[in-house]
Amino acid sequence: MLAIGLTGGIGSGKTVVSDHFAKLGVPVIDTDVIARELVAPGQPALAEITATFGQAILTPTGCLDRLALRQLIFNQSDKRRELEDILHPRIRAEVRNRLRQLVSSWCIIVIPLLQESAQQDLVQRILLVDAPAELQLSRTMLRDNIAADEVRKIIASQASRQSRRELADDIIVNEGSLDQLLQQVEKMYQFYDQLANSCQSH
Numbered sequence: 001m002l003a004i005g006l007t008g009g010i011g012s013g014k015t016v017v018s019d020h021f022a023k024l025g026v027p028v029i030d031t032d033v034i035a036r037e038l039v040a041p042g043q044p045a046l047a048e049i050t051a052t053f054g055q056a057i058l059t060p061t062g063c064l065d066r067l068a069l070r071q072l073i074f075n076q077s078d079k080r081r082e083l084e085d086i087l088h089p090r091i092r093a094e095v096r097n098r099l100r101q102l103v104s105s106w107c108i109i110v111i112p113l114l115q116e117s118a119q120q121d122l123v124q125r126i127l128l129v130d131a132p133a134e135l136q137l138s139r140t141m142l143r144d145n146i147a148a149d150e151v152r153k154i155i156a157s158q159a160s161r162q163s164r165r166e167l168a169d170d171i172i173v174n175e176g177s178l179d180q181l182l183q184q185v186e187k188m189y190q191f192y193d194q195l196a197n198s199c200q201s202h
């Protein structure tokens with residue numbers, strides 16, 4: 001199974017890209033979705049997070065208050081590490097579990113902070129969705145209706161564009177229209193499909 005890690009910074013276009021791969025029939029495993037499922041009420045990971053960070057990261061109805069948690073760990077690498085130690089092994093196990101169930105020669109695994117979370121070993125190839133910071137900013141502001149400063153802070157806390165590019169095997173530059181983005185996905189689809197099927201015949 002050829003697993004392609006799809007990564008990129010906030011608002012770079014990963015969701016548009018992964019949705020299009022899915023539409024083309026490629027199995028997509030999204031680690032953000034897995035992470036959300038892992039912290040649903042009643043899940044052991046949520047109990048561990050609450051034991052570590054306190055009841056203040058829960059909403060009155062007992063759900064994880066993402067904003068509160070994000071503010072608590074923002075720019076605090078030791079706290080961020082504690083959270084990662086709770087979540088990453090579980091995410092990894094669930095990705096492996098889903099991979100075992102797939103019947104396909106290749107798949108996409110969305111790992112937004114691939115570099116920051118050192119999860120490269122889950123994938124054989126890295127596809128970066130790359131966009132200039134100004135576009136990350138304007139698209140995220142529009143999508144989430146949040147202030148420029150908040151997005152800038154998040155961009156600054158993530159890996160740099162240059163270091164992401166150095167790590168990537170393949171790059172989709174998302175600085176044109178949505179149509180141009182989808183065309184690039186279709187090209188990558190052809191490339192990966194050939195690659196996966198030639199791997200299989202050897």
Ligand code: ATP
Pocket residue numbers: 008009010011012013014015016017112139140143174175176177178179181
């Ligand atoms: P995050 O990491 O924050 O979840 P993401 O990388 O998944 O972000 P998307 O949600 O795919 O990014 O894209 C961010 C926003 O920008 C979305 O509203 C999307 O529709 C829009 N967008 C992405 N690419 C383009 C484009 N080429 N032209 C116009 N809008 C775009």
